[in-house]
Amino acid sequence: MSLTNKLFHYDDLQAQFWRTDFPLLKSRVHDKPLIYLDNAATTQKPLAVIEAERNYYLYTNANVHRGIHSLSLQATEAYEHARTTAQHLLNAASSSEIIFVRGTTEAINLVAQSYGRSRLHSGDEIILSQMEHHSNIVPWQMLCQQTGATLRIIPVNDDGELRMEVFAGLLNEHTRLVAVTHVSNSLGTINPVAEIVAQAHRHGVPVLLDGAQAVAHLPVDVQALDCDFYAFSGHKLYGPTGIGVLYGKAALLEAMPPYQGGGDMIRSVSFAETTFNSLPYRFEAGTPNIAGAIGLGVAIDYLNNFDWEELLAHEQSLLTYAMQAMSDIPGLRIIGNAREKICILSFVLEGMHPHDVGTILDGEGVAIRTGHHCNMPLMERFGVPATARASFALYNSRHDVDVLVSAIQHAQEVFKQ
């Protein structure tokens, strides 16, 4: 390790400071300090988010959009305030374009079953990419079975980037939708989504972006991107599990049939006829995850306290440092070398299966993910059954990379014995 690596790093000290906002990061695992590097699976939560959910149940709990009583009004205000907060995070034109869902998976299923099922027919085509998470593959496969539409796949190059020249050729008069991920969950690749949207729109094709891995690491502006749908999960953005957002352009959402039927999504019901509520409520049947939405709002507020430039600089400097440190390990191969990527490092070690790596790293207090990361087609593309994946967040530092590297070296020693 070079001397400069050991020198004072401003952003590293910052991260050590930010880390104190997250109570769980004080934990020990196997009597070692926890080094949490599984942020692409889920991030830890700042105390403010944990307290927001707790306080909701302590002081505000009531059902929303129903009651005349004060508590119900307060709960409704807090819930709708969270919607406005999410609107501002994505820079959506209106809060009625923000639909609360369970997470990215439900958001994509909603679009597939509402938008897709009402419009797609036999012979139509949906374009996905080879790096999609299963949650952006399976809902479309189900839709294809229902409608007779087919999937077309944008391939990925050896560095883990979309082959845009192939994409251009896939767009044709049969294309009805493009659904791609903003950021790859196993490679870290940031896709050229603005370009994808522009090209698709030239063919009159709407685009859904899976923002699950993007929102905590990049500023997102749905109006600038001009995407038609954008989906993300709260729990990957330092928020609670079980809450997420589907953004959709109002004109598209207005024309879509409901996804689920029930309370809150109706205006009036008789046995003869039901009229549906306006946006966004038409897509929020049943009592929603009120506490989760409020927690998500607070998580977004927490993120808003940061200067994006500072955050991006920190995570990019961490990526550069980690890529260098990992490349120096003999027998380690990094899967995903895109020019534009966030701080996610998938790797395989010669002569070791990722699961053995994961077990030994856990013994050192280092939490990483091993397996196919819900990316089985992508694993096949790179000829590996699984990888080990270290994924970073704002509270990670160079120290965490150093511990990861020593833990990997320790794993190699165990296997050399």
Add this chain to the structure above:
Amino acid sequence: MSELRELYQETILDHYRRPRNAGRLADANRVAEGYNPLCGDRIKLFLKVDDGVIRDARFEGNGCAIATASASLMTESIKGKRADEALRLLEQVHHMVAGGGSGGGVGKLQVLSGVHEFPQRVKCATLAWHTMKAALENVAVPVTTE
């Protein structure tokens, strides 16, 4: 962590690096597949069974050290055993890795006992064994221990 040394004993690593009975068995009359999709562990087991006795066993596949070593050790220990004896051995191994049993009577398979301290790895250690059961019972669909 001494539990780690217990898990990755020299014998386990040796069987991982140089699996015994690796490859296909041309005259197999019982074949079954095991697949743990979350892990990616995959095994295809070939048995030659005559008069209720396992005369030969080979396997191919791709898996972690625990899954591979367990398959390798298993093929060594079931050769020459009657099917019912092999299934009893499965019960003993399962009891040892999942239940923390002493593993008395399993002979050198005792090296797998360290898995007990790692509940998330029990499925790796038992995949080959459940695949053997499926082979003996002529189960056509891949088995899983996840």
